[in-house]
Amino acid sequence: MASHWTKPAPTGYTDSMDSDPARPLDTISEPSRVAVDDEGIGPDELGLAARNHGMPLEAMRWDVTPIGLHYLLTHYDIPSVDDTSWRLDVSGLVDVGLSLTLDELRDRQSVTHTVTMECAGNGRARLLPRPVSQPWVHEAVGTMRWTGTPLAALLREAGLDPKATDVVFTGLDHGVERGVEQRYQRGLSLDDALRDEVLLAYECNGAPLPPQHGFPLRLLVPGWYGMTSVKWLSSIEVVDEPFDGYQMQAYRLRQVSGEPGLALSRIDPRALVVPPGSPDFMSRRRFLPAGSVVLEGRAWSGWGEVTRVEVSTDGAGSWRDAELEPAVGPYAWRRWTLDWDAAPGEHVVAARATDATGRSQPADQPWNRGGFANTSAQRVEVLVLPAT
Amino acid sequence: MASHWTKPAPTGYTDSMDSDPARPLDTISEPSRVAVDDEGIGPDELGLAARNHGMPLEAMRWDVTPIGLHYLLTHYDIPSVDDTSWRLDVSGLVDVGLSLTLDELRDRQSVTHTVTMECAGNGRARLLPRPVSQPWVHEAVGTMRWTGTPLAALLREAGLDPKATDVVFTGLDHGVERGVEQRYQRGLSLDDALRDEVLLAYECNGAPLPPQHGFPLRLLVPGWYGMTSVKWLSSIEVVDEPFDGYQMQAYRLRQVSGEPGLALSRIDPRALVVPPGSPDFMSRRRFLPAGSVVLEGRAWSGWGEVTRVEVSTDGAGSWRDAELEPAVGPYAWRRWTLDWDAAPGEHVVAARATDATGRSQPADQPWNRGGFANTSAQRVEVLVLPAT
Numbered sequence: 083m084a085s086h087w088t089k090p091a092p093t094g095y096t097d098s099m100d101s102d103p104a105r106p107l108d109t110i111s112e113p114s115r116v117a118v119d120d121e122g123i124g125p126d127e128l129g130l131a132a133r134n135h136g137m138p139l140e141a142m143r144w145d146v147t148p149i150g151l152h153y154l155l156t157h158y159d160i161p162s163v164d165d166t167s168w169r170l171d172v173s174g175l176v177d178v179g180l181s182l183t184l185d186e187l188r189d190r191q192s193v194t195h196t197v198t199m200e201c202a203g204n205g206r207a208r209l210l211p212r213p214v215s216q217p218w219v220h221e222a223v224g225t226m227r228w229t230g231t232p233l234a235a236l237l238r239e240a241g242l243d244p245k246a247t248d249v250v251f252t253g254l255d256h257g258v259e260r261g262v263e264q265r266y267q268r269g270l271s272l273d274d275a276l277r278d279e280v281l282l283a284y285e286c287n288g289a290p291l292p293p294q295h296g297f298p299l300r301l302l303v304p305g306w307y308g309m310t311s312v313k314w315l316s317s318i319e320v321v322d323e324p325f326d327g328y329q330m331q332a333y334r335l336r337q338v339s340g341e342p343g344l345a346l347s348r349i350d351p352r353a354l355v356v357p358p359g360s361p362d363f364m365s366r367r368r369f370l371p372a373g374s375v376v377l378e379g380r381a382w383s384g385w386g387e388v389t390r391v392e393v394s395t396d397g398a399g400s401w402r403d404a405e406l407e408p409a410v411g412p413y414a415w416r417r418w419t420l421d422w423d424a425a426p427g428e429h430v431v432a433a434r435a436t437d438a439t440g441r442s443q444p445a446d447q448p449w450n451r452g453g454f455a456n457t458s459a460q461r462v463e464v465l466v467l468p469a470t
Numbered sequence: 471m472a473s474h475w476t477k478p479a480p481t482g483y484t485d486s487m488d489s490d491p492a493r494p495l496d497t498i499s500e501p502s503r504v505a506v507d508d509e510g511i512g513p514d515e516l517g518l519a520a521r522n523h524g525m526p527l528e529a530m531r532w533d534v535t536p537i538g539l540h541y542l543l544t545h546y547d548i549p550s551v552d553d554t555s556w557r558l559d560v561s562g563l564v565d566v567g568l569s570l571t572l573d574e575l576r577d578r579q580s581v582t583h584t585v586t587m588e589c590a591g592n593g594r595a596r597l598l599p600r601p602v603s604q605p606w607v608h609e610a611v612g613t614m615r616w617t618g619t620p621l622a623a624l625l626r627e628a629g630l631d632p633k634a635t636d637v638v639f640t641g642l643d644h645g646v647e648r649g650v651e652q653r654y655q656r657g658l659s660l661d662d663a664l665r666d667e668v669l670l671a672y673e674c675n676g677a678p679l680p681p682q683h684g685f686p687l688r689l690l691v692p693g694w695y696g697m698t699s700v701k702w703l704s705s706i707e708v709v710d711e712p713f714d715g716y717q718m719q720a721y722r723l724r725q726v727s728g729e730p731g732l733a734l735s736r737i738d739p740r741a742l743v744v745p746p747g748s749p750d751f752m753s754r755r756r757f758l759p760a761g762s763v764v765l766e767g768r769a770w771s772g773w774g775e776v777t778r779v780e781v782s783t784d785g786a787g788s789w790r791d792a793e794l795e796p797a798v799g800p801y802a803w804r805r806w807t808l809d810w811d812a813a814p815g816e817h818v819v820a821a822r823a824t825d826a827t828g829r830s831q832p833a834d835q836p837w838n839r840g841g842f843a844n845t846s847a848q849r850v851e852v853l854v855l856p857a858t
Contacts, residue, residue, distance in 0.1 A: 106853065106855055107750075107757060107853070107855075109816075109853065110750050110753060110755035110756075110757060110851070110853050111750040111751075111752070111753065111755075112752065112753065114752075121510060122509060122510015122511050122512055123510050123511035123512070123515070123516050124510055124511070126752050126753050126754070127511070128511050128519065128595060128605055128607065129607060129753075129754050130752070130754075131516065131519035131520055132519055132523070132524045132595075132605070132606065132607050132609055133523070133524055133525075133526040133527075133609060133754075134523070135520070135521070135522070135523030135542075136520045136521055137521075138521040138544065138547070138548055138682075139521075140547040140548055140550075141548065141681075143550045144550070144681075148680050148681055148682070149537050149538050149680065150537050150538030150540075150542070150680050150682055150683075151538075151548075151680075151681070151682055152538075154523075154538070156526065157751050158748060158749050158751065159526070159528040159745075159748065159749055160526055160528055160529065160539075162528075162531045162532070207516060207520075214752070215752065217516055217520070218520065219516065219517060219520050221520055221521060256748050257748045257749045257750065257751055258748065258749075258750045258751070258757065259750065259751040259752070260751075260752075263748075292536050292537060292538050292539075293529075293532075293536055293539070294526075294536070294538055294539055295538075357547075360546060360547065360644045360645045360646065360651075361546050361547060361645045361646075362495075362498050362499040362645065362646045362647070363499075363545050363546065363645055363646070363647040363648075364499070364500065364502075364514050364518070364602070364603065364647070364648075365498060365499065365500065365514050365517075366514070366517050366518075366521075367498035367499075368498075369495060369498060369646065428497075463498070465494065465495070465497065465498050467494055467495075
């Protein structure tokens, strides 16, 4: 039988695109689109899912996610960087431009933060209709210990021009996205860039950054969705107006393409359950013997401390408050537990978090065209077997 | 808009399954099935793709795959093992049963092998019709340095009964698969188990095994597909007949379910291309400027040394021999390169390997119901832009 890949016809609606011979990359880089109702995951989404990966949810058992289990989203290719010739350039509206080696950065003040990072697209594949992009279900999260030097001190050393308002961070990763050729770039307002906790990180979990997390240096903005923390950082430019590059436009909450929308920034609260018992290989549905079970999981928010986690074992019919352990750090998740007397039969376990600002997980997720920040509660199907 | 997941109706054909109240796990663990022609990837396959992951193909630039980029396939959950109470038990047809701590294993002879490992299901998602399981495209491979102690010396120390013919390896990972509750188990013939290169590995890339690769100990069978190298190893039992457990039946080449089929063992030859140039985020199609390009990639076989790699830049119309570098080790991949004068326009790059036993990659992949060992050549679409 022939071995080939049948690409489904593009049945979802798309942005308008004019064919333009001056834009040859449009032939390989199509506009964003939304899947039709029951369209299965297509080859492009599968290609992304096969190379990027989430954190298997049982890894929430560890306070700090082991290397290789933290989620990973790479827009283009992972660059292979020679750290002997690599430099970090600081330029723009500064008194003195800088070009720093990795050793020079390591010789500066060193700070370690334990940070829960999440992809802004986490939950995208559970939206209906499904925006066609990296198809995360629940697992685009992880918590690691990041070591680096504070960005603010470096910017102050370079000397900020009074007209400075925004800072642009450029990575070495290069590609095309929705027809726009680019190096990955994000901006931060000067106020956000000067926050104490923002690092230029060269280690995670006590070792040099692995290639996939940005070797030799990345930006690390605790509490913000991962797109902000530019990997493979090569330059920092101080500018006098808000940076409006491709990725600033891409990561916005919109109902229709073209509208201004709302920029994504901090991580909305979420609680996830370590799936209890044992799984079926294919469906990941769970089974366990009847009796006393300690349900556990993690909860986090980039807006403020998680103050409450509620857990349901009847498919969001009723909720009980979970016990909360102290957070692993000011920018990291909290472990929660709940005793459950599991009776034989089918159950659906769910959890939801609320933070100190009053933000919580919605019962009914507002849809958005980019498929961002879907924090509607995870549902874990559990079959409880009669005790033997 | 509602946030939920629409599960497509099971339209593919399935094995027969009788509903049996004595088998409650059948309600969460369905028989294997094959997708219908254009059925997209469904939620179960996506769930596996989101937690397991392949090696981004640009990682073939490294001789040894960094931790976190090697492919990972976990049948059930990653166990969290306390190595202070963990023991490796050796039992069955031996003169003296053993129960060994990790320190006792580390005190034995230590050997390091650089090994290319591949999942037997690599390429499954490119078969038509597509067997519904972990939907690998090309990337279920990696090469790491594994350190451990030779299995043969340990078995000989325990003393082999003359009736011994097979060795059963049991992991700590537990779940249900196609209705069969199990701990992950595989057998090896005594002859294969006594091969010099077979290790009980406790380190990879110079560090203790990370949880996802089998901490604290795994079997490592160089040259064989990954299902053989049991992770989270807890017991070894010597027996007097071929082990015929679930996983021995699962990993077989069959045309229809129920037929005996052929057991998978060693890795069939494969060459892969490091996708040249830069990618489009969504489609992963490539672009680069016209001119001289060095194409590169890796090739491997578990049956014998790779002796030839051929590369096509016209979609398998014509082939040229690539330059081969020495293998990274006797059980590891070889790097290959080919100079390409890339002219503007659309091209399809492909590669195929042949090994010392004469095995090579088929032009037309024989289909099998489990979706195993699909080594039909990778096709990389490349758009070459006019030089600027």
